[in-house]
Amino acid sequence: MKIMGNTKVYCKAVPLLPLQIQRTIEEFSKLPGIGPKSAERLTFHLLRSARASPEALGAALQKLKNELLHCATCQMVTTEENCELCRDSSRDRRTVLVVESPLDVVAFEKTSYTGLYHVLHGVLSPIDGMGPEQLKLKELIDRAGSGEIAEIILAMNPDVEGEATASYLRLKLQKLVPKITRLAHGLPMGADIEFADQGTLREALAGRRSLE
């Protein structure tokens, strides 16, 4: 330990913890929202916990990418050539809801939506190196060009990248399908107008609907 002025300089670099613990902490720290302290806690929790086991999580993670495919039609994650939604003949095959991620499909499946999906696996974001080639865009244009689709619903997240992606898709798709729509923006259910942001209120006003 050196003392420089009032500042203590910690010069110990001794790896105090066994290597496998350090390695686990390091790998946990790479995950979003998990800093070094949380990574330490998670690791030691796994060493002690009766409920969570490092072997079970480890085995699940090692198999995570095994045989994982993208559905040949809608690009949803699946382990078969076509996902179960695309194989379901009772669904409305003329409507396609375009989303950013597979989790968005899970969210919409909790509503009464019965059409098909298209998962882009991202949004346009030049700063993150996401251009049209990185998205499942060509596959969407091919589907739209087939002439079998009556409506494409754009359901990107209402943020800058989502809006930019929706605009880009509108330009690319408008000559291929009769109808392109986007999700309604406005006040979420249960919201408090007093605390709603300016953008949401503007959209809620612009999209107001007649009660007749």
Added chain:
Amino acid sequence: MKIMGNTKVYCKAVPLLPLQIQRTIEEFSKLPGIGPKSAERLTFHLLRSARASPEALGAALQKLKNELLHCATCQMVTTEENCELCRDSSRDRRTVLVVESPLDVVAFEKTSYTGLYHVLHGVLSPIDGMGPEQLKLKELIDRAGSGEIAEIILAMNPDVEGEATASYLRLKLQKLVPKITRLAHGLPMGADIEFADQGTLREALAGRRSLE
């Protein structure tokens, strides 16, 4: 989808996501502070990320408990019979700092402390099924009984379980070692007296030190 009054009942139990994704989400959800939503995000992050890989984290977790031992002397996690701190002959072997967890050792190693440690691996907490037998207490009493220890510093966390454990240890150890101390409690560095809690201020007053 059934509509009952105004309440929508979601009766879909279709496992939309491939099994290995569901399994990973489930295992992540067992960790403290990670709910189902965070578990989903972590899983999909691992599927896409260039920096974090499910295989690397999975491999680290599967090896986590491999050859992991408790140091025969201080009970610190190690992969050898005695940890490197206990093997280091330059350390003051007559002082033992008693802590709850291996991470506390890591924290004290960033200070100028040069004595040895004893890791209890928990605190007394009847509600969690943690009694004296669940802690590395017998090993501490054996060390104290050897007559080689001049001072035991109790460094439990200043909470109910920590204080109870410290009281219990004091009773068990007081006839075995010449000196038992506990960490000072008081205002942390950088604190604001205005916002300090009552207990901290009481301890800070009671433990005040003469400036002479």
